[in-house]
Amino acid sequence: MKTMLALGVAFALIFTAGLPAADAATLAGKVAFEGTAPVAEKMAMDADPTCQMLHPDGAVADDVIVNSNGTLKNVFVYVKEGVTGTFPAPTDAVQFDQHGCQYTPKVFGIQVNQPLEIINSDNTLHNVHALPQNSKEFNLGMPIQGMKLKKTFTSPEVMVKIKCEVHPWMSAYAGVLEHPFYGVTNEEGAFEIKNLPPGNYVVETWHEKYGAQTQNVTIAGADEAKELAFSYKG
Amino acid sequence: MHRYCQAVAAATFLLIIAGGLVTSTGSGLAVPDWPLSYGQFFPPMIGGIRFEHTHRVIAGTVGILTLILSIWLFRREQRGWVKRLGLAALAAVVVQAVLGGITVLYFLPDIVSVTHACLAQTFFGLTVAIALVTSKGWREDLPYEFDRDPSSLRQILIATDVFLYLQLILGAVVRHTEGLGIAFHIVVALLVLLHVLITLQTASRITGEKKILRPALSLGLLVTIQFFLGLGAFIVKIVLKNTGAVPYPATVFFATAHQATGALVLATALLLTMRVFRRLASRNCGAPVAVPSES
Numbered sequence: 001m002k003t004m005l006a007l008g009v010a011f012a013l014i015f016t017a018g019l020p021a022a023d024a025a026t027l028a029g030k031v032a033f034e035g036t037a038p039v040a041e042k043m044a045m046d047a048d049p050t051c052q053m054l055h056p057d058g059a060v061a062d063d064v065i066v067n068s069n070g071t072l073k074n075v076f077v078y079v080k081e082g083v084t085g086t087f088p089a090p091t092d093a094v095q096f097d098q099h100g101c102q103y104t105p106k107v108f109g110i111q112v113n114q115p116l117e118i119i120n121s122d123n124t125l126h127n128v129h130a131l132p133q134n135s136k137e138f139n140l141g142m143p144i145q146g147m148k149l150k151k152t153f154t155s156p157e158v159m160v161k162i163k164c165e166v167h168p169w170m171s172a173y174a175g176v177l178e179h180p181f182y183g184v185t186n187e188e189g190a191f192e193i194k195n196l197p198p199g200n201y202v203v204e205t206w207h208e209k210y211g212a213q214t215q216n217v218t219i220a221g222a223d224e225a226k227e228l229a230f231s232y233k234g
Numbered sequence: 235m236h237r238y239c240q241a242v243a244a245a246t247f248l249l250i251i252a253g254g255l256v257t258s259t260g261s262g263l264a265v266p267d268w269p270l271s272y273g274q275f276f277p278p279m280i281g282g283i284r285f286e287h288t289h290r291v292i293a294g295t296v297g298i299l300t301l302i303l304s305i306w307l308f309r310r311e312q313r314g315w316v317k318r319l320g321l322a323a324l325a326a327v328v329v330q331a332v333l334g335g336i337t338v339l340y341f342l343p344d345i346v347s348v349t350h351a352c353l354a355q356t357f358f359g360l361t362v363a364i365a366l367v368t369s370k371g372w373r374e375d376l377p378y379e380f381d382r383d384p385s386s387l388r389q390i391l392i393a394t395d396v397f398l399y400l401q402l403i404l405g406a407v408v409r410h411t412e413g414l415g416i417a418f419h420i421v422v423a424l425l426v427l428l429h430v431l432i433t434l435q436t437a438s439r440i441t442g443e444k445k446i447l448r449p450a451l452s453l454g455l456l457v458t459i460q461f462f463l464g465l466g467a468f469i470v471k472i473v474l475k476n477t478g479a480v481p482y483p484a485t486v487f488f489a490t491a492h493q494a495t496g497a498l499v500l501a502t503a504l505l506l507t508m509r510v511f512r513r514l515a516s517r518n519c520g521a522p523v524a525v526p527s528e529s
């Protein structure tokens with residue numbers, strides 16, 4: 001009985017620490033895009049000659065990116081409801097780069113109190129302004145190439161907008177969560193959420209232009225691999 | 235002295251346009267630090283920094299001009315109340331700079347931006363008033379007898395000024411909250427238009443004095459222009475908002491021009507009011523006011 005209890009405690013600890021657990025599932029899927037992809041607007045970067053030079057063929061807006069396989073990029077997918085337990089913030093920083101006068105990544109997830117490393121890779125000045133409602137707002141100048149800053153968000157929030165006040169076309173979105181169950185769609189419109197323990201969940205997708213969608217998911221347990229399909233209409 | 239005061243007022247008008255451009259282009263936070271800009275006096279002039287930093291440079295210049303003005307008035311001016319006007323202008327410019335700093339460091343809280351906008355035009359009014367009272371005409375004005383009882387003109391002027399100042403506050407709120415209280419602003423606009431028309435009509439009825447009729451006419455003209463600029467700003471900023479139908483320069487133009495013309499309207503109304511009251515004061519005294527010599 002005692003060993004059972006000890007085992008139970010050990011399991012509980014493993015779960016709450018968010019470590020890979022034996023019977024956790026992987027949630028994967030795709031976000032399709034129906035209809036014709038909008039023509040990306042040209043972005044005039046003449047406000048800063050350095051930015052313009054970095055895009056000799058001209059830059060286009062990055063708010064809607066429809067992949068060649070008919071899927072939507074930069075959709076934030078996360079478990080909105082149903083997660084129990086606490087998940088300490090990873091000490092590894094999320095890298096957030098200002099490169100070519102655009103943000104990389106454009107959409108990303110981060111845990112509460114996880115460090116966000118902001119980098120300026122450009123030979124020009126950027127001004128990174130985060131506009132959270134629940135955490136402390138910051139607006140910081142990064143005038144030197146190679147400069148790095150570390151910041152954190154202290155409360156969950158989907159999404160926190162980040163923009164550059166010098167280059168009005170620059171914007172990015174961070175999904176700040178108390179747990180690690182999130183992903184962002186890639187060049188194939190695919191996302192993956194790993195190590196999700198058994199349970200009933202509400203999964204939400206969020207896109208800058210096309211908004212949010214939700215689906216209910218039940219994970220029965222034991223190395224389950226769930227496939228989810230979402231679809232946005234253009 | 236008078237010339238210098240006029241120059242300060244002109245520089246202040248330029249500053250109001252520069253400040254308006256900061257808001258219209260959304261460049262208020264392009265420079266995150268204050269009072270220095272990226273820790274420098276002259277940051278690279280790119281993107282929104284061009285507007286924000288230009289505004290800071292002109293503001294700094296106006297600040298120095300105002301300091302000189304107040305010292306000059308303090309040492310040379312004989313009328314105590316004019317000295318105090320100079321000190322008030324100096325105090326206003328300092329408070330204005332601090333508000334500008336606060337609005338940057340606290341990410342443009344609406345209340346601070348609105349106060350900064352209202353104080354800007356109040357300060358402009360102060361510089362115009364100082365320029366007026368240091369003019370030769372003001373000192374040498376002989377008591378002027380109105381053709382008819384001027385009390386109606388006095389009343390309508392006070393009402394007009396009150397509505398204009400209210401309109402300034404409402405306009406600043408609309409501008410910094412993206413349209414809050416727009417209905418109220420439109421209603422007061424109609425009231426202002428009506429009052430300015432009555433002012434014009436009353437002034438022309440009771441006096442033939444050019445120094446009153448001219449600013450009254452200017453006021454009528456400016457308010458008319460202002461009305462249409464406001465209509466334009468309303469259409470491009472609120473009615474057609476997010477439709478993509480309006481080219482960006484048009485939104486910048488209407489909002490900034492509406493604000494700058496508003497400053498001119500306010501200053502003209504102030505000038506007219508002061509001239510009328512100056513003459514009424516002369517009449518009540520029954521004798522010309524002693525004229526201190528120009529320094």
Ligand SMILES: [Cu+2]
Nearest residue numbers: 126127164167
């Ligand atoms: Cu930038």
